[in-house]
Amino acid sequence: MNIEDEIKKEFHEKFLELRKIINSYELMPGSGKNAFNKLIWQVLSHLYRGAEVQKISRILESELISRHGLSIKPNETKEIAIDILRWWDSVDRIIY
Numbered sequence: 001m002n003i004e005d006e007i008k009k010e011f012h013e014k015f016l017e018l019r020k021i022i023n024s025y026e027l028m029p030g031s032g033k034n035a036f037n038k039l040i041w042q043v044l045s046h047l048y049r050g051a052e053v054q055k056i057s058r059i060l061e062s063e064l065i066s067r068h069g070l071s072i073k074p075n076e077t078k079e080i081a082i083d084i085l086r087w088w089d090s091v092d093r094i095i096y
Contacts, residue, residue, distance in 0.1 A: 003094075004014055006094055010093060010094050011044065011048075012089065014044055014093070015040055015041065017087070017091070018040050018043065018044055018084065018087070019033065019036070019037070019040050021084060022039065022040060022043075022080070022084075022086055023036070023038050023082065025036075025080060027064060027068075027070060027072070028068065028070065033069075034066075036063075037064070038067070039059070039060070039063040039064070039067070042059050042063065042067055043056055043059055043060070043084065046059060047084070047085075047088050051080055051086070053078060053081045053082055053085055054081075056085065057074065057077045057078045057081040058077075059073075059081075060077040060080055060081060061074060061077040066075070076077035
């Protein structure tokens with residue numbers, strides 16, 4: 001497998017892991033597992049670029065409010081962002 005294929009595989013694996021984390025918050029009870037795919041893609045892309053808590057929190061807040069119409073407080077998105085970054089710091093990855 002070449003490096004490009006390995007990177008794509010890794011991104012997909014991390015995408016699925018991050019989906020589990022975000023869905024575990026049950027932000028929209030009863031929604032399908034794919035409800036936050038765009039959000040997950042955005043967050044993961046920013047994680048690979050070195051985003052920190054504030055950036056991830058802003059992405060979460062913006063997407064959850066504007067795209068999904070949820071009522072969520074900044075401290076809630078910050079808590080989720082911290083959990084995401086804890087996970088991100090603990091996973092193995094090809095690209096740093």
